[in-house]
Amino acid sequence: MNDHLLSIVVAAPSLAAFLLFLIPNRLRLLVRLTTLAGAVVSLVAAIQIASLYERTAGTFQLAERYPFVPQLGIDLSFAVDGWGVALLLLTGLITVAGVLASWRLAHREKEFFIILLVLVSGVFGVFVAQDLFIFFLFYEIAVLPMYLLIGIWGSSHAVVEGGPLKYVWRYFDIGGREYAAMKLTLMLLAGSALILVGILAIYRAAGGTTFDLHALAAMHYDRSLQLWAFPLLWIGFGSLAGVFPFHTWSPDGHASAPTAVSMLHAGVLMKLGAFGVMRIGMMLLPEGARVWAPIMGCVAVINIVYGAFSATHQKDLKYIVAYSSVSHMGVVMLGAAALNVDAWNGAVFQMVAHGVMTGLLFALVGLVYERTHTRDLAKMGGLARVMPGVAAFFTIAGLSSLGLPGTAGFVAEFLVFIGAWKSANPWWAVAGVIGAFITAVYVLAAVRRIFWGPINDSHHLELLDANGTEWGALWMLGAAIIVVGFWPRLVTDFLDPTTTAHLHALLNAAGQP
Amino acid sequence: MTAPDVNYLMPELGVALAAVLVFVADLLLPSSRRKLLGPIAALLLLAVFTMTFFVDSSGSDAHGTLFGGAGPLYFQRLFLGAAVIGILGGLEHVERQTHWRQGEYYFLLLCSLLGMMILPGARDLILLLIAFELMGIPLYVLAAFEPGEKAGDVQGKRASEAGLKLFMVGSASTAITLFGLSLVAGLAGGTSMAALHAAPATPLFTIGEMFILAGIAFKLGVAPFHMWVPDTYEGAPGPFVSFLAASPKAAGIAALCALFLCGFGGVSASWQPAVEGLALVTMAVGSLLAIPQHNLRRLLAYSGVAQVGYLLIAFATGTAGGVAMVLFFAVTYVATNAGIFLVAHAVAVDTGDETDAGLKGLAGRSPWLALALLAFLLSLAGIPFVAGFWAKLYVFLIAWQAGLYWLVAAGASLSVVSLFFYLLLARAAYLVEPTNKTPARVAPGLRVAIIACLIAVVGIGLYPAPLLDAAQAAAQSFLIPIH
Numbered sequence: 004m005n006d007h008l009l010s011i012v013v014a015a016p017s018l019a020a021f022l023l024f025l026i027p028n029r030l031r032l033l034v035r036l037t038t039l040a041g042a043v044v045s046l047v048a049a050i051q052i053a054s055l056y057e058r059t060a061g062t063f064q065l066a067e068r069y070p071f072v073p074q075l076g077i078d079l080s081f082a083v084d085g086w087g088v089a090l091l092l093l094t095g096l097i098t099v100a101g102v103l104a105s106w107r108l109a110h111r112e113k114e115f116f117i118i119l120l121v122l123v124s125g126v127f128g129v130f131v132a133q134d135l136f137i138f139f140l141f142y143e144i145a146v147l148p149m150y151l152l153i154g155i156w157g158s159s160h161a162v163v164e165g166g167p168l169k170y171v172w173r174y175f176d177i178g179g180r181e182y183a184a185m186k187l188t189l190m191l192l193a194g195s196a197l198i199l200v201g202i203l204a205i206y207r208a209a210g211g212t213t214f215d216l217h218a219l220a221a222m223h224y225d226r227s228l229q230l231w232a233f234p235l236l237w238i239g240f241g242s243l244a245g246v247f248p249f250h251t252w253s254p255d256g257h258a259s260a261p262t263a264v265s266m267l268h269a270g271v272l273m274k275l276g277a278f279g280v281m282r283i284g285m286m287l288l289p290e291g292a293r294v295w296a297p298i299m300g301c302v303a304v305i306n307i308v309y310g311a312f313s314a315t316h317q318k319d320l321k322y323i324v325a326y327s328s329v330s331h332m333g334v335v336m337l338g339a340a341a342l343n344v345d346a347w348n349g350a351v352f353q354m355v356a357h358g359v360m361t362g363l364l365f366a367l368v369g370l371v372y373e374r375t376h377t378r379d380l381a382k383m384g385g386l387a388r389v390m391p392g393v394a395a396f397f398t399i400a401g402l403s404s405l406g407l408p409g410t411a412g413f414v415a416e417f418l419v420f421i422g423a424w425k426s427a428n429p430w431w432a433v434a435g436v437i438g439a440f441i442t443a444v445y446v447l448a449a450v451r452r453i454f455w456g457p458i459n460d461s462h463h464l465e466l467l468d469a470n471g472t473e474w475g476a477l478w479m480l481g482a483a484i485i486v487v488g489f490w491p492r493l494v495t496d497f498l499d500p501t502t503t504a505h506l507h508a509l510l511n512a513a514g515q516p
Numbered sequence: 517m518t519a520p521d522v523n524y525l526m527p528e529l530g531v532a533l534a535a536v537l538v539f540v541a542d543l544l545l546p547s548s549r550r551k552l553l554g555p556i557a558a559l560l561l562l563a564v565f566t567m568t569f570f571v572d573s574s575g576s577d578a579h580g581t582l583f584g585g586a587g588p589l590y591f592q593r594l595f596l597g598a599a600v601i602g603i604l605g606g607l608e609h610v611e612r613q614t615h616w617r618q619g620e621y622y623f624l625l626l627c628s629l630l631g632m633m634i635l636p637g638a639r640d641l642i643l644l645l646i647a648f649e650l651m652g653i654p655l656y657v658l659a660a661f662e663p664g665e666k667a668g669d670v671q672g673k674r675a676s677e678a679g680l681k682l683f684m685v686g687s688a689s690t691a692i693t694l695f696g697l698s699l700v701a702g703l704a705g706g707t708s709m710a711a712l713h714a715a716p717a718t719p720l721f722t723i724g725e726m727f728i729l730a731g732i733a734f735k736l737g738v739a740p741f742h743m744w745v746p747d748t749y750e751g752a753p754g755p756f757v758s759f760l761a762a763s764p765k766a767a768g769i770a771a772l773c774a775l776f777l778c779g780f781g782g783v784s785a786s787w788q789p790a791v792e793g794l795a796l797v798t799m800a801v802g803s804l805l806a807i808p809q810h811n812l813r814r815l816l817a818y819s820g821v822a823q824v825g826y827l828l829i830a831f832a833t834g835t836a837g838g839v840a841m842v843l844f845f846a847v848t849y850v851a852t853n854a855g856i857f858l859v860a861h862a863v864a865v866d867t868g869d870e871t872d873a874g875l876k877g878l879a880g881r882s883p884w885l886a887l888a889l890l891a892f893l894l895s896l897a898g899i900p901f902v903a904g905f906w907a908k909l910y911v912f913l914i915a916w917q918a919g920l921y922w923l924v925a926a927g928a929s930l931s932v933v934s935l936f937f938y939l940l941l942a943r944a945a946y947l948v949e950p951t952n953k954t955p956a957r958v959a960p961g962l963r964v965a966i967i968a969c970l971i972a973v974v975g976i977g978l979y980p981a982p983l984l985d986a987a988q989a990a991a992q993s994f995l996i997p998i999h
Contacts, residue, residue, distance in 0.1 A: 070981075071981065072980060072981045072984065073981065074981065074984050074985065074988065075910075075913070075984075111880075114879075140900045140901075143899065143900045143905075144900055144901065147894075147899055147900075150939060150942070151942070151946055151947075154943060154946070154947040155946060155947050181943065181947060185936070185939060185943075188935070188939060189932060189935065189936060189939075192931075192932050192935055193929075193932045196928035196929060196931060196932050197928075199909075199912065199928055200924060200925060200928055203912060203913060203916040203924065204916070206913070206916075207916050207917055211917055
């Protein structure tokens with residue numbers, strides 16, 4: 004059993020999806036329970052992996068390998084390092100919470116859960132893949148189902164655009180779910196095309212016999228190859244991580260997506276992008292990474308500040324959370340670009356922290372939207388009186404988002420900014436802190452507008468607080484924010500040895516600057 | 517010819533025998549039993565298909581006119597499988613539309629198949645040309661195979677137009693090919709591949725090659741020789757299009773392999789740039805012109821053009837790996853295109869709507885048909901875990917190894933473009949709510965054919981290694997040096 008834990012994590016959601024195929028539509032509870040079972044099995048297996056993982060070593064463990072396409076050197080090989088363990092736990096947590104949050108979905112729900120579970124399998128696969136090709140394969144599986152998920156179950160024009168350009172917006176259906184789905188899919192697939200070219204270049208330069216990540220990492224590539232292939236991987240993966248200016252799919256896509264999909268996409272999928280940049284781009288092409296790092300860092304700073312500024316001007320609650328994701332993913336990329344242990348620990352920590360808090364925020368926005376039928380900030384107010392639980396959790400997630408000590412967000416941003424300060428460009432830290440300050444402005448403003456003040460709409464007096472399974476989702480994620488905030492070693496113990504080993508390898512290969 | 521050599525000819529003889537049997541059965545069966553002709557033909561072909569596994573695949577003597585071995589066998593199995601699917605998919609349509617002439621339909625189809633069976637093994641220009649025409653001429657008739665006697669029958673008129681267009685383009689391209697063949701045969705002093713292989717690459721020889729390439733490009737629907745493709749696909753009978761769009765293209769590829777690798781393999785530098793250019797133009801034209809199409813078959817026709825472009829990338833490498841990828845791609849191409857045209861036919865029959873609007877709400881009405889459509893669309897777009905992904909990926913991989921970087925970059929970008937219109941079809945099927953919930957009626961034969969294609973596409977997508985093995989073994993047949 005323990006020998007195949009990684010396979011179980013990856014396969015369980017797909018297996019559940021397959022079982023769903025066989026269950027008739029009318030057994031609605033069984034459909035949901037099967038979905039939940041698939042998600043819970045993965046989460047339990049992820050916890051088991053975390054307990055078996057020897058943290059102090061910081062190496063790849065629990066390896067499994069099955070031949071897949073031996074002619075081209077492609078093996079189905081899995082293993083985890085400390086980063087992988089942390090991200091597996093995150094994915095398991097968000098998935099279970101996402102299923103719980105969409106328990107009451109009542110439109111073609113079987114199809115929804117099938118596609119969702121396939122996507123989750125893809126995400127798990129990326130975090131454990133030790134074969135470049137398998138990595139890419141799972142990456143695609145995680146990205147593609149979004150088209151259907153947003154296109155069918157998404158929401159359109161929750162907040163109608165005014166202003167002089169409204170006819171243009173209407174003509175192109177900007178803000179519509181089909182527009183969002185198409186934009187997201189095409190942009191991310193264009194990114195995949197860049198990644199594919201980068202991967203082929205690496206494969207060819209390594210002799211064209213293996214896709215094994217460790218073998219590929221052990222090779223030395225031409226400086227010129229590294230210099231042109233690195234940006235391909237950076238922009239390709241980065242487009243999923245919301246790297247400016249390739250982030251524009253994110254606000255539209257996340258705002259239009261149904262709750263569980265927003266949670267998963269912003270909470271986990273964007274991390275695939277950042278993970279890809281670090282694990283594939285930087286680790287395989289260290290020299291390219293070192294040369295491009297200053298530009299990466301500057302772009303990340305733009306992400307942080309620009310994303311936060313954009314968030315302050317949104318009227319649609321979901322767009323605020325979506326732009327805050329763009330801003331927070333900038334923190335991850337900034338950590339990656341700073342190229343030191345603190346910053347890298349912070350970057351991965353931020354992946355986890357942002358995953359949990361954005362997952363929670365999107366779950367809450369979904370709850371509020373489902374009850375008030377509006378996401379327009381101007382129409383809300385005083386909701387804390389009728390839904391105190393939602394208000395409390397929203398405040399926790401918001402405070403983590405602005406980096407209040409005692410929450411997960413603080414630890415992550417603190418580590419990244421310390422790392423940035425120690426790097427060759429200390430001004431990055433200053434810009435990052437400015438971004439965190441703007442975050443405080445829009446988060447606190449949003450909390451005040453939604454939950455405090457007078458109730459604007461008399462219908463809102465009859466609204467109910469979260470119920471049943473929704474509490475489950477909120478408690479899981481809310482507790483994770485606080486627990487990790489007060490006891491960061493729970494996560495950093497996994498990250499630190501791995502980060503040290505990876506960074507050591509990278510700097511050795513790249514030569515000290 | 518000695519006894520062991522006949523062993524190599526078994527599949528061809530089997531198909532010829534099947535054609536004769538169907539022809540005779542047509543004469544003997546009473547008209548009420550004519551609907552059995554299709555199943556009989558399909559069963560006979562399945563028997564031949566089984567027989568191919570008893571043929572020695574180690575390879576015959578390479579000096580002869582006809583070469584038997586792993587490569588031709590690989591193609592023959594593909595053609596046989598595709599023909600069975602084509603026959604099954606058309607059973608009901610042929611019976612309903614042309615009840616009295618069912619025997620002719622299947623006889624012609626088997627004759628065309630016989631031509632295809634001979635093509636990949638032909639190692640002599642004359643045999644190659646005869647096989648090519650044996651494949652092509654029945655197709656002209658089949659494209660027009662609709663009852664058109666009644667005045668005002670639009671379908672019949674369109675089918676006649678489709679057949680005529682195919683005939684005109686087909687004869688013109690044959691003439692062009694023949695002219696090219698006459699040049700190269702004259703210069704080489706013989707019609708065998710060995711003679712061609714030994715011929716020096718003079719400018720006139722290269723001109724001959726270009727004429728041949730253009731002639732075959734017509735048949736393959738390679739841009740800028742693709743104009744007939746959408747018109748013919750739009751007008752010809754639905755199930756026949758699923759056959760026409762798949763097997764003859766693969767056979768054209770087989771002819772390209774036989775001629776250009778065995779015959780002109782020694783002077784590959786003279787034709788490779790031309791093939792690279794054609795690949796680029798074909799991918800671009802197919803992907804871009806598909807976007808404005810609303811007739812489903814026209815759209816799929818352009819998408820098929822684009823697919824052939826990807827195939828040509830691998831062919832342009834001219835290496836053993838490249839040929840293996842061509843062979844691999846050919847199988848996924850046939851399975852995917854046959855499948856998607858059958859789905860389009862099923863939907864058109866059910867709704868009476870041949871535009872993409874007919875797909876609207878398909879997922880709500882017939883989830884399995886919609887799922888098949890989605891699988892084929894994903895395969896065409898090159899998305900993981902369906903066959904097309906591996907095909908496209910292997911092509912890019914091998915092209916990158918051969919140094920065709922710009923073609924890979926162009927192909928990858930155009931894949932994203934083509935994803936747009938594939939997604940639009942998926943959108944119609946999945947995102948639009950159905951107006952009525954009655955499941956689409958799909959005839960049993962058609963259903964079996966679609967399921968067979970679906971199994972092939974998903975099966976290859978999940979585990980491509982065995983097919984890749986077979987393709988790599990088969991590729992050697994086209995690269996055996998001939999002296």
